[in-house]
Amino acid sequence: MPYDEAVELQRQLVEDRRAGRIGDTLLLLEHPPVITLGVKTRGASTHIVASSEQLAAEGVTVHETGRGGDVTYHGPGQLVGYPIFDLRPDRCDVHQYVRDLETVLIHAVAEFGVTAGRVKGLTGVWVGPEGREEKLAAIGVRISRWITSHGFALNVGTDLRHFGLIVPCGITDRGVTSLERLLGRTISMREVEDAVVRGTGLFSTDSGPSVPEVG
DSSP states (O other): OOHHHHHHHHHHHHHHHHHTSSOOEEEEEOOSSEEEEOGGGTTOOTTBOSOHHHHHHHTOEEEEOSSSSSEEEEOTTEEEEEEEOBOTTTOOOHHHHHHHHHHHHHHHHHTTTOOOBBOTTOOSEEESSTTSOEEEEEEEEEEETTEEEEEEEEESSOOGGGGGGBOGGGOSSOEEOOHHHHHTSOOOHHHHHHHHHHHGGGOOSSOOSOOOBOO
16 A cells, blocks of 8 residues: 555544544555655655656655654565554553564564564664664554554565665664564565554563563
8 A cells, every 4th residue: 555545544534533433443555665754754755765867767756754763664475453442541641652663563463483673762673682682663653632643564574675775764873674584585475464463463462572672
């Protein structure tokens, strides 16, 4: 789904969720190649290192967005999740919500034999030894009057070359990886979707299962 269409769909669903016309909803989709700028960039493309000519040659578009965070890349082979959740009345904690998303993804990739965790001070899901961790999933959310939108991007079979067009999330000393690269084989996107859906069952009013920091 083109990125601008997904943004409009989320806007409509957020209105429906706020009005009580729908329950909590999770969108799982893939985007054509696109670079998105989070609110942390303030609209600046400082962390896009590719020229406009390079972007055009790779078929990559650029969009500003209302989510948190810096710059990131979305493309085919990446599972993008947009939870449209009402955090009221007992989940009105932005920090905990982000941690919950990380937990869901950490448990989902564990089903494929991948041990992932958190890196202190950084958002997302990471793999690898301390100091040389690579990001497996990025998280950037928007919460408006406790209704969530935007969400996470899990690299399944993503073309990792495209991350070289940017400084992912503005982090200069960490790499990016994918499930297929870690496992050395092709993985069905449907299998990953099912694992993520199962992972959402971990959402609860308490802190949920503990997960490790990487390293």
